[in-house]
Amino acid sequence: MFQEIEAKLAETVERTLREKFGLKLKVSLEQPKQSSFGELSIPIAFQLARQLRKAPRQIAEELAAPLTHVREVAAVEIAGNGYINVRLQRGAYAASLVKGSGVPREQTGSAQKIIVEHTNINPNKAAHIGHLRNAVLGDTFARMLRRRGRYVEVQNYIDNTGVQVADVVVGFHFLQKKSPVDVKAMLDDPQIRFDYFCWDLYARTSAYYGENPEALGWRAETLHAIEADEGDLAELGHIVADAIVQAHLKTMYRLGIEYDLLPRESEILHLQFWATAFELLKERKAIYFEEAGKNKGCWVMPASAFRSTAQDSDEGAESEEDSKVIVRSNGTVTYVGKDIAYQLWKFGLLGKDFFYRRWSQYPDGHEVWVTTDQPSPNESPAFGRGAKVFNVIDSRQSYLQDVVVAGLRALNFPEQADASVHFSYEMVALTPRTCLEMGIALSEEDKRRAYVEVSGRKGLGVKADDLIDKLIETALAEVEDRHPQADPQERRTVAEQIAVGALRYFMLKFTRNSVIAFDFHEALSFEGETGPYAQYAAVRAEQILRQYVERGGVMPDFEKVLTQEVLDRHLETEDLWQLLWLASKADSAVERAISSGEPAHVAKYAFQLAQEFNAFYHDYRVIGEKNTERQAVLLWLTRYAREQLLGTFQVLGIDQPPYM
RNA sequence: GGGGGCGUAGCUCAGUUGGAUAGAGCAUCAGCCUUCUAAGCUGAGGGUCACAGGUUCGAUCCCUGUCGCCCCUACCA
Numbered sequence: 001m002f003q004e005i006e007a008k009l010a011e012t013v014e015r016t017l018r019e020k021f022g023l024k025l026k027v028s029l030e031q032p033k034q035s036s037f038g039e040l041s042i043p044i045a046f047q048l049a050r051q052l053r054k055a056p057r058q059i060a061e062e063l064a065a066p067l068t069h070v071r072e073v074a075a076v077e078i079a080g081n082g083y084i085n086v087r088l089q090r091g092a093y094a095a096s097l098v099k100g101s102g103v104p105r106e107q108t109g110s111a112q113k114i115i116v117e118h119t120n121i122n123p124n125k126a127a128h129i130g131h132l133r134n135a136v137l138g139d140t141f142a143r144m145l146r147r148r149g150r151y152v153e154v155q156n157y158i159d160n161t162g163v164q165v166a167d168v169v170v171g172f173h174f175l176q177k178k179s180p181v182d183v184k185a186m187l188d189d190p191q192i193r194f195d196y197f198c199w200d201l202y203a204r205t206s207a208y209y210g211e212n213p214e215a216l217g218w219r220a221e222t223l224h225a226i227e228a229d230e231g232d233l234a235e236l237g238h239i240v241a242d243a244i245v246q247a248h249l250k251t252m253y254r255l256g257i258e259y260d261l262l263p264r265e266s267e268i269l270h271l272q273f274w275a276t277a278f279e280l281l282k283e284r285k286a287i288y289f290e291e292a293g294k295n296k297g298c299w300v301m302p303a304s305a306f307r308s309t310a311q312d313s314d315e316g317a318e319s320e321e322d323s324k325v326i327v328r329s330n331g332t333v334t335y336v337g338k339d340i341a342y343q344l345w346k347f348g349l350l351g352k353d354f355f356y357r358r359w360s361q362y363p364d365g366h367e368v369w370v371t372t373d374q375p376s377p378n379e380s381p382a383f384g385r386g387a388k389v390f391n392v393i394d395s396r397q398s399y400l401q402d403v404v405v406a407g408l409r410a411l412n413f414p415e416q417a418d419a420s421v422h423f424s425y426e427m428v429a430l431t432p433r434t435c436l437e438m439g440i441a442l443s444e445e446d447k448r449r450a451y452v453e454v455s456g457r458k459g460l461g462v463k464a465d466d467l468i469d470k471l472i473e474t475a476l477a478e479v480e481d482r483h484p485q486a487d488p489q490e491r492r493t494v495a496e497q498i499a500v501g502a503l504r505y506f507m508l509k510f511t512r513n514s515v516i517a518f519d520f521h522e523a524l525s526f527e528g529e530t531g532p533y534a535q536y537a538a539v540r541a542e543q544i545l546r547q548y549v550e551r552g553g554v555m556p557d558f559e560k561v562l563t564q565e566v567l568d569r570h571l572e573t574e575d576l577w578q579l580l581w582l583a584s585k586a587d588s589a590v591e592r593a594i595s596s597g598e599p600a601h602v603a604k605y606a607f608q609l610a611q612e613f614n615a616f617y618h619d620y621r622v623i624g625e626k627n628t629e630r631q632a633v634l635l636w637l638t639r640y641a642r643e644q645l646l647g648t649f650q651v652l653g654i655d656q657p658p659y660m
Numbered sequence: 661g662g663g664g665g666c667g668u669a670g671c672u673c674a675g676u677u678g679g680a681u682a683g684a685g686c687a688u689c690a691g692c693c694u695u696c697u698a699a700g701c702u703g704a705g706g707g708u709c710a711c712a713g714g715u716u717c718g719a720u721c722c723c724u725g726u727c728g729c730c731c732c733u734a735c736c737a
Binding site for chain 2: 498
């Protein structure tokens with residue numbers, strides 16, 4: 001409803017501009033700084049002032065006149081030097097919401113597929129909080145797109161043949177002398193938390209390399225075996241990667257995060273995606289063979305392809321220094337090269353496809369598929385062939401992502417290059433205080449920093465499952481305290497919902513390019529701008545509606561009782577109108593978050609709506625209201641605000657507990 | 661050296677293509693629970709939007725410079 005009005009007003013002004021001034025302009029509306037100025041504001045007169053050589057106020061007046069004829073508009077005022085402020089017919093606006101609520105939203109998307117790739121954790125150890133930020137951001141963004149009717153495919157890329165997996169295999173085979181049978185037995189041992197075991201083993205192996213550099217030969221040997229897919233080392237690689245992927249999926253599912261497809265590096269290798277891409281790159285001259293210099297014998301992409309500022313240096317030699325090696329002099333391909341091939345596949349440009357098989361099924365029936373290199377008898381859904389691709393990858397890799405996009409452009413796929421989005425985000429670090437709490441030794445210099453970077457190689461960091469467990473534990477203590485008589489199993493569920501709400505909100509409240517300095521104290525807080533705060537507001541709303549009925553109240557037939565005239569009368573109360581107005585903007589918040597690429601905007605909106613509802617809760621007694629007409633308004637408003645809040649929760653991946 | 665990001669209240673952060681009196685949360689202080697659950701509500705204090713120029717009717721936002729912090733800049737993935 002909000003967006004319809006907004007569009008209608010913009011169109012009206014645009015039409016006036018065309019007819020009166022002969023101008024073709026896109027008009028945008030904004031929220032007035034103060035609610036007393038009205039519901040919507042149009043600042044267009046300012047930017048026209050110079051062009052038309054007229055006072056903004058005069059222009060505003062000419063544009064304002066036709067707006068008064070729009071049915072939903074109550075009044076139009078010129079304020080300040082030339083703002084056009086619009087006040088809406090509150091009753092009419094509310095009445096259409098009364099009628100419309102409960103009706104499914106119309107789809108605004110197209111059939112074009114949007115691929116969102118996120119999580120992408122190396123399958124060699126337990127997930128940590130940095131991975132959570134990635135997954136929560138990606139998952140929320142996918143939910144936002146789906147809410148607005150877009151067709152989304154969620155992929156979680158698995159690098160099961162890389163150095164990180166190899167290092168854990170080295171740990172098992174060379175350091176621990178374990179056979180594939182031994183390691184398989186570990187998977188069945190309930191005493192062993194395999195992903196945690198690998199976390200430590202990975203750190204130990206890395207440390208061993210530090211003391212015994214010659215051991216790096218084991219890594220090379222293992223990588224070679226994994227690539228050839230032969231022998232115990234390769235088998236260990238499969239066992240480790242598959243088990244860890246399973247662990248990651250389980251961890252993410254605790255937060256409600258699901259995937260559609262797990263594309264794996266091993267298939268990219270075995271199906272020779274790179275060979276195909278290599279031919280294409282050579283054929284279209286996107287890369288060239290370096291004959292001399294430090295990159296002699298390599299296939300490289302010139303720096304000019306991905307450096308926008310390369311033109312101001314006219315020394316050709318300098319740019320060669322910056323060019324990116326795609327194929328090493330020993331003939332092996334770099335990660336970026338493979339990534340270009342993979343990105344081509346995502347757009348359906350490679351001319352090759354994976355084979356697929358089911359990996360597992362979520363409790364809700366949704367299936368996850370994985371790539372294979374062998375045809376399978378079962379039909380699989382059609383994967384890939386996206387029209388737009390969002391790669392959720394941390395900002396440290398922006399250089400490599402630039403190279404991938406440049407590769408597409410150099411291959412003469414400008415459309416797909418433009419449709420490749422590096423959905424980047426800053427890392428999650430730890431506050432010095434949290435490091436000390438965890439027993440991580442810090443230098444004096446680090447202690448003075450705002451945050452300290454974690455290191456998976458050293459085994460330093462907060463494991464995702466540990467954090468979730470700790471959040472549940474904290475929430476459970478509070479729930480038990482507040483509801484000593486409630487069913488223990490239900491309390492556990494409530495605590496889990498609160499923990500997930502707290503964690504997801506925490507990961508989303510910061511904008512993407514802000515480094516999160518993770519602090520246990522802050523993350524375990526359930527007060528103020530947190531998920532549980534918002535959940536609490538929803539619980540309160542439900543409480544009102546439930547208890548109203550439990551105490552013998554009959555839910556009014558809102559459509560009949562709440563006529564435009566009735567609504568108009570009661571919505572003169574500013575608080576009530578403001579709550580309604582804010583609640584009606586849920587979809588707009590999601591749309592804005594999509595266009596700006598900031599899921600944080602939705603989180604912020606949920607908090608604001610919760611805040612507004614909590615104020616309402618405090619100021620108005622719904623059940624005790626004597627005037628039945630007013631009570632109907634309050635009941636409906638409670639229900640509507642709750643609906644809008646829950647809809648926003650869904651986008652954020654947050655549940656409303658039955659009680660708190 | 662080059663590329664990118666950041667600098668807003670004591671702390672952590674928002675600030676929607678430049679617009680009306682720069683906002684939250686935490687922390688501090690002062691109030692509010694026999695009422696639909698206080699994980700809440702109300703109020704107070706706290707700002708040279710790093711600094712200096714420029715563009716503009718108008719700059720936290722755009723441009724230039726300076727200072728400070730962070731990341732990237734492998735024939736590692």
